[in-house]
Amino acid sequence: MSTATTEVKNSLRDVKTDAENAAHRAGTSVRNMLDSASDELAHVKEVVNDQIHNKPVQSSLIALGAGVILGLLIRR
Numbered sequence: 001m002s003t004a005t006t007e008v009k010n011s012l013r014d015v016k017t018d019a020e021n022a023a024h025r026a027g028t029s030v031r032n033m034l035d036s037a038s039d040e041l042a043h044v045k046e047v048v049n050d051q052i053h054n055k056p057v058q059s060s061l062i063a064l065g066a067g068v069i070l071g072l073l074i075r076r
Contacts, residue, residue, distance in 0.1 A: 052059040
């Protein structure tokens with residue numbers, strides 16, 4: 001095999017390795033973001049649930065108001 005062919009094969013192998021490493025880093029980053037978002041949503045759910053149990057009348061009125069506003073917006 002010629003030196004040029006060997007260099008091309010080595011370059012392609014390096015490109016493949018770099019692409020695999022970049023894909024792995026991207027996957028890890030996405031997993032970390034999803035884990036963080038999941039934790040944040042769990043916290044928000046807990047806070048909202050506590051608020052609903054502590055102030056049921058206020059929560060019902062807020063839900064009613066949001067429903068009326070959404071209904072008006074959708075109707076247009």
